[in-house]
Amino acid sequence: MTTPALPPITPALMPTYARQPVAFVRGEGVWLWDTDGKRYLDTTAGIAVCGLGHANPIVAAAIADQAATLVHTSNLYRVPLQEELADLLCQVSGMQHAFFGNSGAEANEAAIKLARLHGHKKGIAVPTVIVMENSFHGRTMATLTATGNAKIQEGFGPLVEGFVRVPFDDLDAIRSVAAGNPNIVAILVEPIQGESGVRTAHNGFDYLKDLRAICDQRDWLLMVDEIQTGNGRTGQYFAYQHAGILPDVVSTAKGLGNGFPIGSTLVAGKAASLFSPGKHGTTYGGTPLGSRAALVTVQELLKGPIANAAAMGERIMQGFRDELGAYGVCVEGAGLMIGVILPVASAAPLVALAREAGVLLIVSAENRIRLLPPLIISEAESDELVHRISALVRDFLSAEGVVAA
Ligand SMILES: Cc1ncc(COP(=O)(O)O)c(C=O)c1O
Known part of the structure; x- marks a missing residue:
């Protein structure tokens, strides 16, 4: 499935953001749905905002x-x-x-x-x-x-x-x-x-x-x-x-x-x-x-998401070390503020590749994937996040000529 075709952005809006060609109409927990009904795993939480997840009831x-x-x-x-x-x-x-x-x-x-x-x-x-x-x-x-x-x-x-x-x-x-x-x-x-x-x-x-x-x-x-x-x-x-x-x-x-x-x-x-x-x-x-x-x-x-952030953060960081360590990928952070650092000059193309695959992520400072998922992410969702992003990263790195040690 590809990213939906949206009409060109209105010139009435000041062009202060380099927006991605997708818009969301609904959210629930760690998930977002776009205008075509496609579902995305959201590791951005609106840039570290929606800790309790989208549309928290x-x-x-x-x-x-x-x-x-x-x-x-x-x-x-x-x-x-x-x-x-x-x-x-x-x-x-x-x-x-x-x-x-x-x-x-x-x-x-x-x-x-x-x-x-x-x-x-x-x-x-x-x-x-x-x-x-x-x-x-x-x-x-x-x-x-x-x-x-x-x-x-x-x-x-x-x-x-x-x-x-x-x-x-x-x-x-x-x-x-x-x-x-x-x-x-x-x-x-x-x-x-x-x-x-x-x-x-x-x-x-x-x-x-x-x-x-x-x-x-x-x-x-x-x-x-x-x-x-x-x-x-x-x-x-x-x-x-x-x-x-x-x-x-x-x-x-x-x-x-x-x-x-x-x-x-x-x-x-x-x-x-x-x-x-x-x-x-x-x-x-x-x-x-x-x-x-x-x-x-x-x-x-205070009822649990903070403790969950600590536990899921450890789980996700260990998951990336296990899946990507052999490729020279490093992991840095605490709780659910996680940097995955790739051994390439730029990881920017991963944003679009991941979006096409139904995963929303941020790349900062050239080669650092910045993961900020909602703090209520479950174990199963954390594992899914690690597996899906690791698969994307492995494909990306092999296209860049990086192989496992
Ligand atoms: C550490 C830090 N300080 C300040 C800001 C600015 O916050 P705002 O965009 O709400 O003005 C941000 C936003 O990303 C931030 O990450």
């Missing part, structure tokens, strides 16, 4: 009920559902306060503003945040400046001042930047780099422990971007919990609303009391509808 019922009751009132007034969500997120994360916005980039914007307040409080005129090479933090001006990808920044200068970049997973680089720069006030880091293809530190989550120690020594904020790693994706609610540390600032979004757009910035410690009335805000932040969607999502995630 409990989330759908909560959204429908809330939409029929009260959608929006504004932050001029108290929003009990927003307070309930903040209580739950603080309880789950160990953080002290939550701010709600609508996306990941906004959650990071709030983090960057907090870093600046922290710096100004200490009398630093140009507060500077350490950010990493190959990072991704969003597309607003400050977050694209923080992002470690020249292609994303190209054409948008002048960029925002107050950032300094070091390689990911390199503590010495941080120490040497610190030695020559008294303006540093914070580190912004992804526990696992997602957009650049699931890159982990050499010592895994202990990297965060090391960063925590450096920040403590220097009175910097440790700001952890959990937009992709959070909400159960790596097998803990937040990835920093694997390291047993508490950041000063946590940004999250994506999986928080299972597809309903909501983001949050959580604060603790030195960052806990930096924002006061008037310092930050957004019209739609934490509406009754968004808060209800996120509340039910977090409650459902």
Whole structure:
């Protein structure tokens, strides 16, 4: 079966995305159906968003009920559902306060503003945040400046001042930047780099422990971007919990609303009391509808999908090692955030080949397949994912001249 023929995309839409020629009309769990009724195994979950799977009936019922009751009132007034969500997120994360916005980039914007307040409080005129090479933090001006990808920044200068970049997973680089720069006030880091293809530190989550120690020594904020790693994706609610540390600032979004757009910035410690009335805000932040969607999502995630992500992640990673190890394929990640790294210059053609075969996957950073399936994936579906993708990869590699050792 081939990909369905769709009419050309309307020129009325700004061409900001290189879209694949397929559209979906229905979803259920880890499965999607296109306009021709063809079924796909979805290893993308809307780019790490639909952790509870597509069309989760409990989330759908909560959204429908809330939409029929009260959608929006504004932050001029108290929003009990927003307070309930903040209580739950603080309880789950160990953080002290939550701010709600609508996306990941906004959650990071709030983090960057907090870093600046922290710096100004200490009398630093140009507060500077350490950010990493190959990072991704969003597309607003400050977050694209923080992002470690020249292609994303190209054409948008002048960029925002107050950032300094070091390689990911390199503590010495941080120490040497610190030695020559008294303006540093914070580190912004992804526990696992997602957009650049699931890159982990050499010592895994202990990297965060090391960063925590450096920040403590220097009175910097440790700001952890959990937009992709959070909400159960790596097998803990937040990835920093694997390291047993508490950041000063946590940004999250994506999986928080299972597809309903909501983001949050959580604060603790030195960052806990930096924002006061008037310092930050957004019209739609934490509406009754968004808060209800996120509340039910977090409650459902805590009932089992996070433990499932840990178990299925191990199963899938081992499955790929068994099926593809002989081809020089490496596997990296945690929980259901998995990178499958192929020994070729580019794995990009696999996206279309897999789609034709009824599997949706992402290829990042040339040769890294990035797998982010819903956290509710079953054992049978996990095995199917491994077998189907391994068969595709073997065919692709032999066409590229790569043979098993
Ligand atoms: C780690 C990380 N930070 C920030 C963002 C930006 O989030 P959003 O697209 O919701 O603005 C993303 C999105 O991919 C991300 O993966």
